[in-house]
Amino acid sequence: MNALNQAHLTIQGCxxxxENDRVIITTQRINSDRPAxxxxxxxxxxxxxxxxxxGNSESVVLASTTLGEMKGQHFLSDCSYDLAFQQPHPGTWQLVLQLSEWNGADYTLCDSAYFDVPYHVEAPSDYSIPTMQINEPEIEKAVSTPKVATENPAVKKSKNVKKNVTGYAxxxxxxxxxxxxxxLKVKGVPKKxxxxxVAERPFHSEKSVLNVKGMGPVMLGKILAELTK
Structure with a gap:
């Protein structure tokens, strides 16, 4: 299944x-805009x-569940999933909810919802289980939902920060x-x-992007210039 089809599976309102060793994940809508x-x-x-x-690009799965298959032009609304929660190591983390699809050989990423509030895990002072610190007791909401038509605010901020060797910090x-x-619509870059x-997201450093086959600093700069217009 190609990346163009993956673009039509989205999550909203995450x-x-x-709660201790459990996590309640909610979504307002999981949507398939594919043909009927x-x-x-x-x-x-x-x-x-x-x-x-x-500086390391550590990524940890905290909770996971499968949803089965979905027909085109269908959606799931107001979903809630009570899942086993795997606490990450002590440190500061950004949490992200990801929707992926099985392509016959592996899961490919379709959509992501990033949470703005950092998640802190304190180092234990003794041999007890590490304690966690959450900024708010209520359900944390994602930065934005995939259907919002306005430009991602995180992209706008990147124009005003200090730039690095490729042109964009x-x-x-x-x-x-x-x-x-x-x-997928960036001009002047091979579609492959x-x-x-799209398939290898999320990246955890500029180096990991440059490791994508066929990618180089000049091409990366061109892509970022288009995405931050």
Whole structure:
């Protein structure tokens, strides 16, 4: 299944609430905009944590569940999933909810919803289980939903921060948070490379983007210039 079809599976209105060793994940809508005769592969939702306080690109799965298949022009509304929660190591993390689809060989990423409030896990002072610190007891809401038509605010901010050798600081975050349709329409870049970027998201550093086959600093700069217009 190609990346263009993946773009039509989306999640909206995402949130989570952690209760000891469980997490409640909620979504207002899981949507398939594909043709009515289309049947997706098995869908999977994962809550992942991306390391924020170190230079390493650690990514941890905190909770996961499969949803089965979905017909084109169908949707699931007001979903709630009570799942086993795997606490990450002590540190500061960014949480992201990801929707993926089974393509016959592996799961490919279709859509992501990033949560703006950092998730902190304190180091234990003794041999007890690490304690967690959450900024708010209520369900944390995602930064934005995939259907919002306005430009991602995180992309706008990248224009005003200090730039690096490729021309854009934290450019990998711009690629992570860009809508699939917009990323696939970048002009002057081979479609195969753009599809690889969609399939291999999320990236955790500029170096990991440059490791994509066919990618180089000049091409990356061109992609980021288009995404941050």
């Amino acid at each position: 949130g989570y609430r952690i 005769g289309n049947l997706s592969g098995t869908l999977r939702i994962q809550l992942r944590a991306l390391r924020q306080d170190t 934290d450019g990998y975050l711009v690629i992570n948070k860009s809508k699939v349709d917009k990323l 490379i753009l599809e690889k970027l």
